[in-house]
Amino acid sequence: MKKIHALFIILASLLLAVTALWGWGHSYASQATIPPQVRISSWDVSGQSIEGFRQELSERIQQLERTPFIFTFGSSGVNPVKTTLSELGVQYDAGEILIALQRLQEGSLLDRIKARWKFPKEWTLRFHWKENVWKERLTPGWETKSFGKPVNAVRKIADGDQVQYTPEKTVYRIDRMQMEQLIRAAIPHTWHEGQTIAIEVPLVVSEPPVTMASLKAEGIERKIVEFSTSFVQAEDGRTHNVMSAAKTIDDMVLKPGDVFDYDKVIAETEKKYGFKEAPVIYNGKLVPGIGGGICQVSSTLYNAVLRTGLEIVERRNHSLPVSYLPIGLDATFSQGYINFKFKNTTGKHLLIRTTAENNRLSIKFFGTMDSNVSYKMETKTVKVLEPAIKYVKNADLPVGGHETLQRGKKGYVVESYRIKLMNGKQVERQRIAVDTYRPQPTLVAVNTGTSDPPANPKQEQGPILEDGVNGPDFQ
Incomplete structure (x- = not known):
């Protein structure tokens, strides 16, 4: 009985504990x-x-x-x-x-x-x-409106041929990578008591593509040469052609190693300004044509190149002497046949400026050149070529008679030399070219009394057209 009572107490206690738990x-x-x-x-x-x-x-x-x-x-x-x-x-x-x-x-x-x-x-x-x-709020457009646009530095040739520079204008732009990091760091990770969060936007200076430093690094330090030729400035086609080709070249910049190509200059000039009628050289004769005078620009440029010591890549003399330069110092042009090219071998940039005023065509080079170095040119006629006689038939003359219609002109073989001077003393003499100017034949009318044409000396075929872009139709 006692055991049953004890068991009951235990079960009751467990039940009470479970209930409490x-x-x-x-x-x-x-x-x-x-x-x-x-x-x-x-x-x-x-x-x-x-x-x-x-x-x-x-x-x-x-x-x-x-x-x-x-x-x-x-x-x-x-x-x-x-x-x-x-x-x-x-x-x-x-x-x-x-x-x-x-x-x-x-x-x-x-x-x-x-x-x-x-x-x-x-x-x-x-x-x-x-x-x-x-980023959608502080866009590049917002930056441009707020900070402005950078402005390139400018180089100009002032009075007295002085090289002057206007500095570039720099502006601020947002350093976007750093900006993102600053915003992320400023965002509260804990409860913020309403205080304003402020960050100073990281800014970087934005330079334009052309700076004064980049311009000066090109090496256009001073005027290194100037060469001029005379021309009669008038309201005619030749003046237009000379001035148009000169304007195309004006302000041209050649990088180190660049090759100047006059054929490209003529193509651009014809596109921008067109050429007018003026005498051209056709097979050694002056005849009416289009573009006459363009070779005065190439010839003037050639002389500036010679006096800068640059490398001549391609050049030929006229078939006839020209009035504005000594023989041996001209450079002709014949589209598709003869070109004028030179290479910028100064090691720096080369700026070409041209002016055509007061009856003078002037070409100036600005760049880098040892101020102690200069060049001069000498020419020497090594052979005089006598004119041949060209006969034409004239039945109006008595049989056996003859008449001189045009007196011939002598031709020449000329050597040109470039002389390098250091502090005024000759240190180098280089033969640049050997040029031939063909003689112009004496034209004689005859009547031999026969139907056969008189025999004429054999003519060497030359370029069809010089000093222009188009000539008359001789067919």
Whole structure:
């Protein structure tokens, strides 16, 4: 009997303990408050009602996202840009703690007990940031409007042929990579008490493509040579042609190693200005044509090149002597046959300037050249070529009679030499060319009394057209 009584007492005690434990567990799991010692990014939320916490959390996040954010631009003179965290694309998220709190109120009693018992003490407020939002506001277009555009440095040739420079204008631009890092670092990871967040935008100096340093590095330091020839400036085709070709060359810059091509100059001149009628050289004779005078530009340029010591790539003399230069120092042009080319061998850039005024065509080179070095030219006639006699039939003359219609002109074989001077003393003498100017035949009319034409000396075939771009139709 005693054993039964003892067993009853034990069972009753166990039942009472289980009932008490269940009651404690139910009470523990059914709490509507947050467990003790819980913090979310320094905010102590322990003991708060879960529902009240949700409401306050939403309000705090909204307040945090409304935090003023100001971009300042240092001493650039640009006004600050004001915005907020939310307008910058910042969104805060406390979803992890809300999910964990939901587990305290859902599931079996045992699940809720475990969730509350193991509830973490420290939680972090997280944020998501759409990086492109600020870029869409502070666009390159906004930068240009706010800071302006960079302006290239300018080089000009002033009065007295002085080389002068106008410095470039630099502007500010945003260092976008550093800017992104600064914004990310400035976004609060904890609860912010509404103070304005301000960052000074990192700026970098933006230079234009052409700076004074880059221009000076080209080496256009001074006028290194000038050469002029005379021409009669009038309202005629030749003046137009000379001045048009000169304008095309004016301000041309050759880089080191560049080859000047007169054929390209003539093509561009014809496109921009067109050529007018003026005498050209056709098979050794002056005849009406289009573009007459363009070889005065190439010949004047040739003499400037010679006196700068540059390399002549391609050049030929006229078939006839020209009036504006000594024989041996001219450079003709025949489209498709003869060109004038030279190479910039100064090692620096070379600027060509031209003027055609006061009956003078002047070509100037600006660049780098040893001021102690100069060049002069000498020519020597090594052979005089006597004119041949060309006969034409004239039946109006008496049989056996003859009449001189045109006296011939002598031709020449000429050597040209470039002499290099150092401090005025000759240090080098170089033969540049051997040129032949064909003699012009004496034209004689005869009547031999026969139908056969008189015999004439055999003529060497020359270029069809010189010193122009088009001639008359001789067919």
